[in-house]
Amino acid sequence: MILDIDALDDGALLQADICVAGAGAAGIALALQFEGTSTQVLLLESGGERAEAATQALAEGELAPGCRHPPPHRYRPRRLGGATTLWGGRCMPLDPIDFRVRDWVPLSGWPIGPDDLAPYYPAANRLCEAGDFDYAAPQDMPPTLQGFVPGSFTQSAIERFSCPTDFAARYRLRLEAAANIRIVLHATVTEIRTRGQGQNQGRAVAGLGVRSLSGRRMRVRAQDYVLATGGLEIPRLLLASRDAHPNGVGNAHGMVGRTYMCHLAGTLGAVRPAVPVHHGYTLAPEGTYCRRRFALREAAQRRLRSGNMVARLHHPQVTDPSHGSGPLSALRFAAPFITPEYATRLRDGPSGATAIARHAANIAASPLETAGFLLHWLRRRTLAARKFPSIVVRPPGGVYSLDVHAEQVPNLDSRVTLAEGLDALGLPRLRVDWRHLPADIDTVRQGLRALSADFAASGTARLDWDEDGLEAALLCHGAYGGHHIGTARMSADPRHGVVDADCRVHGMANLWIAGSAVFPTSGQANPTLTIVALALRLAARLRAASRPPASALSPGQAPEPAMT
Amino acid sequence: MTAETVLVLGAGGPVGRAVLAAVRAEPALRGIAGLRQGAALPDTRLADATDARTLTAALHGCSLAVNAVGGGPATLLASTRALCEAARAAGVRRVVHISSMAVYGGQAAGMVDEAAPLASRPSAYEAAKIACEAEVKAFVAAGGQAVTLRPGLVFGPGSVQWAQRVARLLRARRLGDLGPAGDGFCNLTYEPDLGAGVVAALLSPHAAGAINLATASPLTWNAFLVLFARALGATPVRRLTARRLRIERLCAPALRLAGIATRQRGPAWLPPPVPPSLARLFGQRMRLDPGLADRLLGIVRTPDEDAVRATAAGLQAA
Numbered sequence: 001m002i003l004d005i006d007a008l009d010d011g012a013l014l015q016a017d018i019c020v021a022g023a024g025a026a027g028i029a030l031a032l033q034f035e036g037t038s039t040q041v042l043l044l045e046s047g048g049e050r051a052e053a054a055t056q057a058l059a060e061g062e063l064a065p066g067c068r069h070p071p072p073h074r075y076r077p078r079r080l081g082g083a084t085t086l087w088g089g090r091c092m093p094l095d096p097i098d099f100r101v102r103d104w105v106p107l108s109g110w111p112i113g114p115d116d117l118a119p120y121y122p123a124a125n126r127l128c129e130a131g132d133f134d135y136a137a138p139q140d141m142p143p144t145l146q147g148f149v150p151g152s153f154t155q156s157a158i159e160r161f162s163c164p165t166d167f168a169a170r171y172r173l174r175l176e177a178a179a180n181i182r183i184v185l186h187a188t189v190t191e192i193r194t195r196g197q198g199q200n201q202g203r204a205v206a207g208l209g210v211r212s213l214s215g216r217r218m219r220v221r222a223q224d225y226v227l228a229t230g231g232l233e234i235p236r237l238l239l240a241s242r243d244a245h246p247n248g249v250g251n252a253h254g255m256v257g258r259t260y261m262c263h264l265a266g267t268l269g270a271v272r273p274a275v276p277v278h279h280g281y282t283l284a285p286e287g288t289y290c291r292r293r294f295a296l297r298e299a300a301q302r303r304l305r306s307g308n309m310v311a312r313l314h315h316p317q318v319t320d321p322s323h324g325s326g327p328l329s330a331l332r333f334a335a336p337f338i339t340p341e342y343a344t345r346l347r348d349g350p351s352g353a354t355a356i357a358r359h360a361a362n363i364a365a366s367p368l369e370t371a372g373f374l375l376h377w378l379r380r381r382t383l384a385a386r387k388f389p390s391i392v393v394r395p396p397g398g399v400y401s402l403d404v405h406a407e408q409v410p411n412l413d414s415r416v417t418l419a420e421g422l423d424a425l426g427l428p429r430l431r432v433d434w435r436h437l438p439a440d441i442d443t444v445r446q447g448l449r450a451l452s453a454d455f456a457a458s459g460t461a462r463l464d465w466d467e468d469g470l471e472a473a474l475l476c477h478g479a480y481g482g483h484h485i486g487t488a489r490m491s492a493d494p495r496h497g498v499v500d501a502d503c504r505v506h507g508m509a510n511l512w513i514a515g516s517a518v519f520p521t522s523g524q525a526n527p528t529l530t531i532v533a534l535a536l537r538l539a540a541r542l543r544a545a546s547r548p549p550a551s552a553l554s555p556g557q558a559p560e561p562a563m564t
Numbered sequence: 565m566t567a568e569t570v571l572v573l574g575a576g577g578p579v580g581r582a583v584l585a586a587v588r589a590e591p592a593l594r595g596i597a598g599l600r601q602g603a604a605l606p607d608t609r610l611a612d613a614t615d616a617r618t619l620t621a622a623l624h625g626c627s628l629a630v631n632a633v634g635g636g637p638a639t640l641l642a643s644t645r646a647l648c649e650a651a652r653a654a655g656v657r658r659v660v661h662i663s664s665m666a667v668y669g670g671q672a673a674g675m676v677d678e679a680a681p682l683a684s685r686p687s688a689y690e691a692a693k694i695a696c697e698a699e700v701k702a703f704v705a706a707g708g709q710a711v712t713l714r715p716g717l718v719f720g721p722g723s724v725q726w727a728q729r730v731a732r733l734l735r736a737r738r739l740g741d742l743g744p745a746g747d748g749f750c751n752l753t754y755e756p757d758l759g760a761g762v763v764a765a766l767l768s769p770h771a772a773g774a775i776n777l778a779t780a781s782p783l784t785w786n787a788f789l790v791l792f793a794r795a796l797g798a799t800p801v802r803r804l805t806a807r808r809l810r811i812e813r814l815c816a817p818a819l820r821l822a823g824i825a826t827r828q829r830g831p832a833w834l835p836p837p838v839p840p841s842l843a844r845l846f847g848q849r850m851r852l853d854p855g856l857a858d859r860l861l862g863i864v865r866t867p868d869e870d871a872v873r874a875t876a877a878g879l880q881a882a
Binding site: 036129163169170171172173174177283284285286287383384385386 | 673674675740741743744747790794799800801802803804805806807808847849
């Protein structure tokens with residue numbers, strides 16, 4: 001069932017077996033695993049069913065001086081569905097090397113391996129509606145570059161696209177019908193209260209404090225608590241909860257909020273193919289859009305001592321009218337109507353009257369192509385349930401750019417902390433100090449050199465790029481928006497992370513974290529699929545734990561979980 | 565050992581054909597086809613299933629009978645009533661009545677076993693199925709032996725409703741991935757599994773009362789439709805918008821009327837409707853509990869994936 005906090009009595013005590021804070025990809029995926037079971041799940045969502053400015057303002061924070069990062073409230077919709085109401089839908093699993101200890105990547109290595117996550121990826125793929133869990137290009141999928149010979153890179157890996165699935169819209173009926181799942185909207189968790197005596201003081205969650213902008217205050221008591229509020233809000237709540245932990249819950253070793261990673265991404269270079277090109281999408285039999293990408297192979301990463309990276313052929317920069325493309329110029333004019341999170345790259349570059357006139361001239365020179373593009377967009381994107389994932393335009397001059405997406409290595413100095421100010425509910429605001437290291441830029445540099453060599457060796461294309469301007473090109477839009485990784489990282493040793501291999505907060509008996517906050521390293525993959533897979537794994541852990549029903553709990557006595 | 569003779573009523577229909585095939589494959593049974601019309605072939609008896617007098621004659625020498633008669637509500641009820649009366653008159657030892665999961669109604673949800681309440685606000689078809697079961701109960705109360713099987717959607721190459729119609733809609737891309745509208749469970753009963761269930765119900769001394777007959781872990785409708793479409797080669801499977809499904813619902817009455825009006829001329833070109841009842845079924849989160857069938861009948865069910873592929877292959881070959 002789904003209800004609003006205003007439908008509950010002020011000061012009420014809500015009880016459940018499992019309380020999940022945050023109804024985004026992780027929270028909804030996790031809750032659905034208990035659908036129809038006897039486990040009572042309480043899913044708390046700070047927002048409502050629509051975007052609300054006042055609620056979204058709760059996520060506002062500050063950036064450290066010089067920090068090239070989007071404002072903290074961007075890319076984090078506070079509403080049922082969370083960031084899935086905004087995401088682009090790109091899915092791929094992490095690569096095996098992403099889990100490994102790499103001696104050239106500080107703090108690398110997950111305490112779990114790819115085999116631990118493998119059982120959960122197919123179901124995660126289904127929840128994300130990304131089709132079959134098969135990320136190898138099928139034989140009949142046209143190559144990006146015909147005749148390309150794998151070297152450091154392969155073009156045999158694909159990415160799949162979700163609809164993109166808004167988890168709220170998609171799973172609302174099931175959540176509403178599930179008698180054992182309660183979703184409370186406009187319920188913001190503002191405090192983690194701990195308990196325990198003697199040496200166990202503070203080592204279990206006793207309850208959560210919940211508040212709403214309408215003035216309601218609630219208490220929550222459950223046997224297990226899962227934080228699934230995203231890679232920025234999770235450390236914020238942990239750091240702000242200090243009843244028995246002066247530095248915040250789970251922060252005995254100062255790791256909460258550290259090693260904050262996004263991805264480095266950018267559109268750069270000029271690729272001049274010498275062979276037939278297919279840089280668009282292919283529909284898989286089950287109807288999902290798929291696309292090949294150039295992926296830096298594991299052996300090459302080891303040889304280059306670099307991070308992970310992928311690249312895709314891309315259209316030229318939209319804002320530069322010299323591309324001569326009517327469809328791209330039409331997009332330039334559409335920029336004001338596109339959500340800010342996706343319009344960043346449509347707003348830089350030339351913008352004067354001359355540029356506008358040249359864009360108009362591009363459209364006038366190719367009216368049929370432009371109209372065809374817009375019609376395709378209307379039919380296959382705007383009106384479609386499974387949306388065409390992105391703009392695919394063949395550049396008139398045959399010169400493509402490269403869209404790169406690369407790993408950031410863990411950096412203890414890249415972190416989020418609490419700021420001085422408070423939000424409307426009294427929770428300290430967040431301060432983001434996202435940083436990058438030379439190694440991050442070097443991953444792309446090494447990768448582009450290797451890709452250029454692969455192109456040359458196979459005689460399929462020529463890649464020209466400005467090596468000196470690489471850092472500026474990768475950082476012109478700052479941290480890749482929406483990928484908030486590593487702020488409550490998973491580690492076997494409590495000194496090096498916040499959660500253990502089961503995603504339980506080190507030193508806490510019944511507090512768990514779901515989301516990309518627990519990723520120890522970022523890999524090259526967009527995180528949503530792995531977030532969902534980890535949530536399913538966590539749900540399996542929680543399902544395996546036997547617990548008395550919530551109805552058996554007396555208001556003052558939550559059962560004492562086993563200490564580990 | 566002498567084989568017991570079984571009259572399978574409704575043997576001309578897809579369900580009856582599947583049942584007859586299974587009965588005839590069982591050495592302990594001799595299957596007789598009960599048909600409304602047709603040639604008087606060996607092991608075939610012609611009878612009006614709604615007429616107890618002619619049915620009694622058709623049951624002569626049969627110790628067992630299976631009610632697989634299809635049709636509208638009136639036919640279903642009349643034939644069941646007639647069979648119970650004729651079975652008493654002809655001294656039939658046991659009747660196996662093929663009912664349907666429809667008796668639970670469109671509002672049922674969750675895991676549904678045989679003790680679950682029947683539909684409280686049934687449609688005409690559901691009401692007829694419930695009334696048929698009541699007739700069978702009365703037959704048992706009067707001293708007869710009967711087993712009522714409640715299959716899910718009987719599925720196989722011969723299934724007009726669930727295979728042929730759905731295949732047509734998938735090929736026309738009018739069905740596909742339905743998104744939130746297709747999260748209901750698709751409780752399939754594969755034709756050979758129904759046949760095996762009937763044979764077990766005829767022979768098992770412990771079988772009695774109502775028994776669900778469906779897959780243990782049903783696919784969702786979305787998963788079924790995508791799987792079926794892929795097996796048919798109706799790819800890429802289309803994701804349908806809610807808007808498109810609304811249009812289908814709006815068009816359904818007109819298509820149905822047109823279908824009735826043109827039925828006599830037998831045109832195959834008229835597209836089948838996607839009626840609101842079907843749309844509701846796509847979203848129904850009900851699973852038939854097969855536990856009792858496992859305990860009493862002990863049949864080995866075909867995995868849904870295999871059933872779907874075999875059905876698609878059967879349709880392609882037809």
